[in-house]
Amino acid sequence: MRVLDCGDTxxxxxxxxxxxxxALHAALAAQPPPGxxxxxxAARTVLLRVSPGHDTAxxxxxxxxxxxxxxxxxxxxxxxxPVRYDGADLPDIAAATGLGESGVVAAHSSATWTxxxxxxxxxxxxxxxxDPRLHVPRRAEARTRVPAGSVALAGGFTGVYPRSSPGGWQxxxxxxxxxxxxxxxPPGLLRPGVRVRFVPV
Amino acid sequence: MAALExxxxxxxxxxxxxGRVGHASLGVGRSGAADAVSYALANRLVANPPGAAALxxxxxxxxxxxxxxxxxxxxxxxxxxxxDGRAAAxxxxxxxxxxxxxxxxxxxxGLRSYLAVRGGVSVPPVLGxxxxxxxAGLGPDRVTPGTVLPVxxxxxxxxxxxxxxxAAFPGHEVELRVVLGPRHDWFTPDAVHTLLNxxxxxxxxxxxxxxxLLGPPLPRARAGELPSEGMVPGALQIxxxxxxxxxxxxxxxxGGYPVIAVVVSADLRWAAQARxxxxxxxxxxx
Numbered sequence: 001m002r003v004l005d006c007g008d009t010x011x012x013x014x015x016x017x018x019x020x021x022x023a024l025h026a027a028l029a030a031q032p033p034p035g036x037x038x039x040x041x042a043a044r045t046v047l048l049r050v051s052p053g054h055d056t057a058x059x060x061x062x063x064x065x066x067x068x069x070x071x072x073x074x075x076x077x078x079x080x081x082p083v084r085y086d087g088a089d090l091p092d093i094a095a096a097t098g099l100g101e102s103g104v105v106a107a108h109s110s111a112t113w114t115x116x117x118x119x120x121x122x123x124x125x126x127x128x129x130x131d132p133r134l135h136v137p138r139r140a141e142a143r144t145r146v147p148a149g150s151v152a153l154a155g156g157f158t159g160v161y162p163r164s165s166p167g168g169w170q171x172x173x174x175x176x177x178x179x180x181x182x183x184x185x186p187p188g189l190l191r192p193g194v195r196v197r198f199v200p201v
Numbered sequence: 202m203a204a205l206e207x208x209x210x211x212x213x214x215x216x217x218x219x220g221r222v223g224h225a226s227l228g229v230g231r232s233g234a235a236d237a238v239s240y241a242l243a244n245r246l247v248a249n250p251p252g253a254a255a256l257x258x259x260x261x262x263x264x265x266x267x268x269x270x271x272x273x274x275x276x277x278x279x280x281x282x283x284x285d286g287r288a289a290a291x292x293x294x295x296x297x298x299x300x301x302x303x304x305x306x307x308x309x310x311g312l313r314s315y316l317a318v319r320g321g322v323s324v325p326p327v328l329g330x331x332x333x334x335x336x337a338g339l340g341p342d343r344v345t346p347g348t349v350l351p352v353x354x355x356x357x358x359x360x361x362x363x364x365x366x367x368a369a370f371p372g373h374e375v376e377l378r379v380v381l382g383p384r385h386d387w388f389t390p391d392a393v394h395t396l397l398n399x400x401x402x403x404x405x406x407x408x409x410x411x412x413x414l415l416g417p418p419l420p421r422a423r424a425g426e427l428p429s430e431g432m433v434p435g436a437l438q439i440x441x442x443x444x445x446x447x448x449x450x451x452x453x454x455x456g457g458y459p460v461i462a463v464v465v466s467a468d469l470r471w472a473a474q475a476r477x478x479x480x481x482x483x484x485x486x487x
Contacts, residue, residue, distance in 0.1 A: 008466055120429075
C-alpha cells in the first residue's frame, strides 16, 4: 500500500490490484477516518476526499493503520442485462481474442461480471469478469459519439454507456436496460458490488 | 412567490450551490460554485443559509428583472453593476423593487460573478444539489434568456451588513500554491523544476471542467498508461499532448493522466477566477 499526497483535501491510496481496492474501499466505507467526505474507488487506488481544514496527515495515518482483509467482490445484488450482440467492433474483438464472434458472445454472456467502481460518467460502471480471454485493448481512436445503451469491452472491463457520449471502448452490442435513471433511488443500476449477467437476445 | 426573469446571460450562466456530495462512487462529481469563497459571501450578504443556490455568470453579461421585491447581492469578479441604469456596487446588499432590472457587466478582473437572492434560487434539486454539472449533464439546465427562476422563501434572519470587503482580485498574474503529487514521480526532476519556476498562461480553452494551460513542456520520466484514478479540484493533470489541465468544479470523478501537483484549496478560487491570458506561477507549499 502506498499513500500519496493529493493536495490538502485528498489522500490517494494505491494498492496492488482490484481485489485490494475492493477490500480497502469496504474497510474505509465501514469506518471512514474523521474528515473524509467521499471515497472514490478506481482500478488500483482509492481516493479519500477530505473536508477542507482537516489534516490529511491524520487521515493518511488512519489509512496506514487499517488492515483490510483481502476478499472477493461481495455481491450486493444481481441483475440481468439483455444484449443484442451486434456491435460495430464485434469482428475486431473476435479476431483479437481468437474466439470468433459466437465465441465472444458465449464468453461475455456466460461470464459473471461484478461492478468494481464507477467513473467516466454518472452511472458508468467498470465491470470485472472471470474470463481472462476477454481482455482487449481500447480502440486506437475514440469515437466521438457512442450511443446510450452500448455494451462495450476494454482493458479487462466491460461497461454499459448510460448516455450518448464520446468513448474509446470496443462495442459489443446494445441493451435497452436503462442503467442511469434520476427518477430511481439510487439512480445507478450498476453500483460497486452489483453482480451482472448479460443475456443474448 | 418572487422570481428572477433572465433577460441576458453572456457566455455562460448556471445555477450553482455548494455542490453534490456523497455520490462519487456512482461516478457523480461535486460540481458547485467554481469560486466557493465569492459564492459563500454572496449568500452571507443576503443572510441566506450556506448552500443556498445562486447564479454564476462567466465574464458578466447577465441581466435579470425582479418579479416581486427581491434582495440580492453580486460578488466575485469585480466589475460594473447596475440597477435600473444606476450604478451599484459588488459586495453590497441590493434591494430590487418589482420590475427592477439588475445588470452585471463584464468584470474588470477575474472571470466569474455570483448573484445571490434572498431565499435562494429555488429550482428543483437533483441528487441533493441545485448545481449544474456541465460535464456530467446533471442538475438544472444552463440559464438562458427568458428563463424565469423562482426565488425561495426568505430566511428568518435579515441581512446584518450592507457591504463586505473581499480580497483584492489579482490582475494578469496569479500565484497558486501547490502540493506536489500524487504522480510527480511520473515526470523528470526537470519537469517539476519547470512547473515551479515557469509561467503558464490560461488558454481560451477554459470552462467549469478545467483550464487548459500553455507553457513550457513537462517531460515524463516514465512511459505507459496510468490506470484511471480519482481526481480532486485543483489537480494539474498532464495529458499526452503536454498542455496541463487545471481541474475546476466540474472535473471528472476519475482521470487517466498523471497529476503532477494539486493547487491547495485556499487558492482554488483564484484558479477559478483566472481568465484566458492570465499568467500563472506555481509555488510549492510542500
